[in-house]
Amino acid sequence: MRVILLYIIAIGLIWVGVLESAFSSAHSLDHHSNAESIESQLSICRILAVGFVGGGVVLKMISNDSHRVISKGNEKPQAQTITSPKILSKS
Amino acid sequence: MLSIKSWVQSRGNHFITQFESTSQKLILMFLLAGISYGATGLGAMLLMTLLANSQLGKEASSKHGISALESSRLGGLAVAIVILVYTLGFSLISPYTPGPVRDEAFLYLWCAIFFCCALGFAEDVKPDFLTPTLRLAAKFLVMAALFWLSPKFIPSSVGVSVIDALITLPVLGWVLVTIFAVGFINALNMADGANGLVPGIAVASFGVFFMEYGRPMDGALLFAFTIFFIFNVISGWYFLGDAGSYGLGAILLGYGLLGVAEGTFSAGFMAAMYCYPCVDFLVSVIRRWRAGRSPFSADNGHLHNRLHQFIRCRVSSPVIANSLTGLVISVLTAGFVLMMYLLDALPPDSNLWSLVFAVEVALYFATLAYLTSIQPKTQYTDPL
Numbered sequence: 270m271r272v273i274l275l276y277i278i279a280i281g282l283i284w285v286g287v288l289e290s291a292f293s294s295a296h297s298l299d300h301h302s303n304a305e306s307i308e309s310q311l312s313i314c315r316i317l318a319v320g321f322v323g324g325g326v327v328l329k330m331i332s333n334d335s336h337r338v339i340s341k342g343n344e345k346p347q348a349q350t351i352t353s354p355k356i357l358s359k360s
Numbered sequence: 361m362l363s364i365k366s367w368v369q370s371r372g373n374h375f376i377t378q379f380e381s382t383s384q385k386l387i388l389m390f391l392l393a394g395i396s397y398g399a400t401g402l403g404a405m406l407l408m409t410l411l412a413n414s415q416l417g418k419e420a421s422s423k424h425g426i427s428a429l430e431s432s433r434l435g436g437l438a439v440a441i442v443i444l445v446y447t448l449g450f451s452l453i454s455p456y457t458p459g460p461v462r463d464e465a466f467l468y469l470w471c472a473i474f475f476c477c478a479l480g481f482a483e484d485v486k487p488d489f490l491t492p493t494l495r496l497a498a499k500f501l502v503m504a505a506l507f508w509l510s511p512k513f514i515p516s517s518v519g520v521s522v523i524d525a526l527i528t529l530p531v532l533g534w535v536l537v538t539i540f541a542v543g544f545i546n547a548l549n550m551a552d553g554a555n556g557l558v559p560g561i562a563v564a565s566f567g568v569f570f571m572e573y574g575r576p577m578d579g580a581l582l583f584a585f586t587i588f589f590i591f592n593v594i595s596g597w598y599f600l601g602d603a604g605s606y607g608l609g610a611i612l613l614g615y616g617l618l619g620v621a622e623g624t625f626s627a628g629f630m631a632a633m634y635c636y637p638c639v640d641f642l643v644s645v646i647r648r649w650r651a652g653r654s655p656f657s658a659d660n661g662h663l664h665n666r667l668h669q670f671i672r673c674r675v676s677s678p679v680i681a682n683s684l685t686g687l688v689i690s691v692l693t694a695g696f697v698l699m700m701y702l703l704d705a706l707p708p709d710s711n712l713w714s715l716v717f718a719v720e721v722a723l724y725f726a727t728l729a730y731l732t733s734i735q736p737k738t739q740y741t742d743p744l
Contacts, residue, residue, distance in 0.1 A: 275410055282403025284584075287449035287594035289400075290576075296453060322586065326570065326579045333574030347400055 289318035290327045379561060385595050392590045397583060403586040408438045412597045416485065418654050431597055433484040436589060436604020440477065442584040448576060456576055465510040469614040472506040476545060478608040489640030493658055496542070499606075503541040506614075515620040518627035519711045537617070544634070545609035546656070548640030552605045554664045555596050555683040558637070559589040560690025562608055564698040565633055569615055571701075572624060572708065581611070595689065596679040628713030629697070635720040636693045640664075643728070663724060666731040693720055 315324050355357065387407070394400035450456055458465030481499055482489045490498075507513055514537045517524045529531035552558045562585040570578035585608075586613045592598050600608065612634065619625040633640070640662055645655040653659075668685040675681045697716065706712055 272410065275406065279403045279407035279410065281407065282399045283445050284449055285403070286397065286416065287398025287446055290579075291450055291454040291456075296485050303630055311744065316398060318398050319400050320394065320396050322396040323400060323583065324584065329570065330576055351465055 286319045286323060288329060289315060292324075293327050294331050361539055363534045363652075370445040374454070378479050389590055393587055396586060396590075404442045404584065405591065406668055407442060408435075408571065408591050408598065409589065411438045411441075412591075412595075424539045431599055431737070434601065434602040434603075435592065436480065436602070436607055438598070439588050439600075439604060440607065442587065443580050446580045446583065446735050448615070449548070450576055450580070451520065459575070459577055463512075463624075465512055466619075468510045469513070469610075473607055473610040473614070477603045479609035480549075480604070480606035483602040489561060496546075496656075498540065499542045499545060503545075504534070504538045507537050507541070511615045512621060515627065518620065520627075530714045541613050543641065544613050545606055545636065546669040547610035548612070549602060549605040550641050550644060550662070551637040551664070552600050554668060554686035554689070555599075555661065555679070556589060556593040556686035557664060557690050557721065558600055558605060558608065558686075559585055559592050559637070560686060561634065561694040562612070563589050564690070564694035565574070566617075567698055568633070568701050569619070572619075578615075591627050594680055623709060625708045626711050626713050627717075628711055628717055629708050631717040632713050632720060633694050635698045635717055636724070638722055639724050643724075663728050666728065666735060669735060670731055694725070696720075696731055702710035 315327065319327055363607050370713065386416075390402060390405055393405040395401075397404070414434070416434065417434075447458060451458055460465075460470045476499065479490070479495055482493070511534070514527060514533050514734075516528060518527070523536075527536055548558060551561075551656070563582065566578055566582040566585055569575075570582050588598070616625070618635070620627050620630055634737045644659075646661060647661055648655050648657060648659065666686050667688065668681060671684050671688075672678070672681040698714075700706060700716070701708060706716075
């Protein structure tokens with residue numbers, strides 16, 4: 270029983286990173302329409318959730334997504350090229 | 361001078377004694393995972409610790425390479441669970457579409473990866489469940505199907521005119537790439553003998569892929585293999601097993617071939633990155649063939665076996681000796697390539713990477729020749 274609880278805790282902790290990377294991505298695109306000025310400083314919250322290396326990984330994912338959205342211009346973006354639900358719905 | 365030497369020795373022994381304790385190892389592992397990947401890293405580390413302590417897939421130390429501990433063969437399963445949890449979660453709560461859903465080539469590649477993992481997993485759970493010939497034939501079949509269905513994985517040029525002329529011929533190119541693919545997957549499985557060796561190569565490779573493409577899947581792979589690398593190097597309780605090494609081999613192969621075919625990376629870059637498993641595999645096959653044995657029979661003649669013996673005579677802890685062996689090799693090969701990439705010393709599509717590969721090969725043979733000259737012969741060439 271204790272082992273099962275520990276497995277649940279482990280998967281729950283991994284989900285913290287999933288949520289952080291997904292919402293950081295969406296938040297960043299919603300607040301920076303030109304997407305060039307992506308937040309470069311790591312917040313305490315992000316460091317706790319995904320750490321120093323993970324923070325860099327999340328930033329890279331955000332910047333990669335933003336560049337793809339910009340390069341698409343006003344074209345209808347493909348689902349895989351953006352991570353912001355709002356931008357997806359706008360298109 | 362003598363007192364300084366004895367002080368260093370006593371501190372070294374003290375460190376080794378501390379390092380051997382399970383609780384100290386756990387603290388160090390969780391600390392590094394927490395610093396590098398925060399709560400997510402702690403979760404992945406906890407998952408790996410729980411799986412390493414389960415009875416499934418346990419193997420005696422004598423059965424696997426240079427390991428001196430009873431280890432778990434389920435490293436591949438642990439990594440796969442971490443990647444699956446992350447990717448599934450990310451796909452569910454963001455509009456990210458994983459590669460296999462949006463691109464047919466990635467779908468075929470991941471099907472091949474899954475098949476290779478399943479083939480290895482059967483062996484991890486029940487050793488000798490499939491005969492070596494059957495496994496080899498299955499790998500040939502899967503890789504042949506992958507390159508037949510998705511020819512975009514076959515590079516049109518690798519920078520060597522003779523090979524370029526051969527691989528551009530439709531059927532011959534397909535046959536050659538299939539043989540190379542099966543050889544590469546076996547090479548990675550053969551190199552999975554020292555802590556941190558194969559995971560180190562994986563971390564460097566996924567680091568480069570992620571920095572080049574920025575795909576979330578590469579990020580997930582980098583995350584899972586970094587945590588596994590920390591776990592593997594510090595504790596030595598895990599190795600990738602057949603599932604992990606076959607699966608990782610198929611992923612590195614697919615991504616590497618695609619990178620070369622698309623012109624993002626030169627063939628020399630990939631050769632320098634994957635130098636150790638490929639060269640060691642070829643040298644081992646030739647050594648066994650010359651001794652009149654099966655090319656795939658196990659022995660202790662690998663460079664990592666000899667290097668481990670060399671380090672073991674100087675370091676009392678078996679885990680530290682094992683981890684140092686893996687770290688030295690992975691840092692000097694894939695780690696060096698990663699460092700040059702980070703420093704922007706050479707563009708990844710430059711053919712000058714072939715020179716780096718040539719230096720690595722020269723270093724391999726020089727080290728092998730030196731270790732062979734100072735170590736007894738039969739201990740390393742006799743079959744296990």
